[in-house]
């Protein structure tokens with residue numbers, strides 16, 4: 161690995177890895193993986209990829225072993241609360257995938273009527289610092305018991321009374337006879353960076369990558385929408401279009417009373433959006449995906 165190449169830490173395999181690879185791919189990067197599968201090289205830009213366990217990513221970035229990384233906010237905040245680094249990594253931006261919640265969950269048979277029910281109880285978790293911070297905020301005296309995995313089985317094994325674990329659909333909790341009772345921390349994937357200034361060569365690559373990531377994120381829900389409408393309907397349609405800047409309005413050939421309206425909508429366009437546009441007088445409505453966007 162060269163000192164001049166930007167080093168990115170991403171999860172080797174797990175809930176973050178598909179989203180991380182997809183994001184880099186959408187930024188136009190092709191990653192060729194080394195034979196050991198722990199290292200990848202980007203062909204289009206001077207970027208190296210390190211494939212790690214997600215828990216190691218904040219420390220690798222803080223220690224300058226990598227310049228930037230993609231990790232869950234939950235893991236990042238836990239590391240910050242543990243204060244293991246004098247100069248920890250910094251959050252750069254949210255990436256909009258791997259959305260989940262760190263939740264307090266209790267056996268289904270409990271009638272949960274507030275955090276005070278946890279007084280004196282044992283709570284199994286892989287996130288003891290976030291759990292303790294929440295207990296402190298709630299003014300509850302309970303013990304966070306560290307477990308690295310299979311946290312949901314702890315109450316059944318009588319290792320703990322309740323758990324504080326990652327929830328997405330809630331299926332894992334349900335399968336283990338537990339129910340979510342309170343959200344401790346809402347999380348999604350984030351981009352983090354080392355605190356030190358990058359070399360001029362790395363800075364160019366980093367800034368170019370950030371622009372591309374921003375472009376990918378803004379174009380994700382964006383659509384290009386085209387329709388015809390009576391000229392008199394333009395103000396109402398313009399006001400209604402979701403997340404659109406001023407649209408382009410073009411007169412239709414041979415019909416000065418009718419126009420074509422073209423606009424970029426930055427928010428989702430649903431079927432009921434189209435139905436509403438029709439009611440406002442629009443016809444021949446086309447909604448097209450946007451592949452790339454840069455301000």
Ligand SMILES: Nc1ncnc2c1ncn2[C@@H]1O[C@H](COP(=O)(O)OP(=O)(O)OP(=O)(O)O)[C@@H](O)[C@H]1O
Nearest residue numbers: 174175176213214215232234235258259260326328
């Ligand atoms: N069910 C889920 N839905 C969405 N995001 C999730 C889900 N579970 C976890 N995540 C997010 O993805 C991150 C990685 O989760 P994963 O289960 O792959 O971790 P892990 O088993 O600790 O992986 P590793 O082997 O890299 O240590 C979590 O820290 C969280 O931010």
Ligand SMILES: O=P(O)(O)OC[C@H]1O[C@H](OP(=O)(O)OP(=O)(O)O)[C@H](O)[C@@H]1O
Nearest residue numbers: 175309310326327328329330331332333
């Ligand atoms: O609410 P749900 O949709 O059920 O998702 C929550 C589960 O997902 C994650 O585990 P994962 O399935 O990634 O396996 P792991 O325990 O091996 O990390 C997390 O640790 C929870 O156990």
Ligand SMILES: [Mg+2]
Nearest residue numbers: 213214215216
């Ligand atoms: Mg992990």
